[in-house]
Amino acid sequence: MKVKDLRDWYTVNNMYSKGVPIKQIARELGIARNTVKKLIKHEEEPRYSRKVTYTKIDAYKDKIRVWYLERDY
Secondary structure, eight states, rough: OOOHHHEEEEEEHHHHTTTTHHHHHHHHTTHHHHHHHHHHSSSSSSOOOOOOOOOOOGHHHHHHEEEEEOOOO
């Protein structure tokens, strides 16, 4: 989840707990009502999840390791 969404989560939940209607929250923050509903649905703050990235060599690591262990000096 993006940092902006995390800030929105705090703001939305704060406003909603004070009794502000979803439509008004959406209007004031400039986000869709469905987004407000989604943010309210999260009971605890959303966690930032980082995308797993792979390097080009990852596919060959096992083969390289075998070659390295089999070499004769």
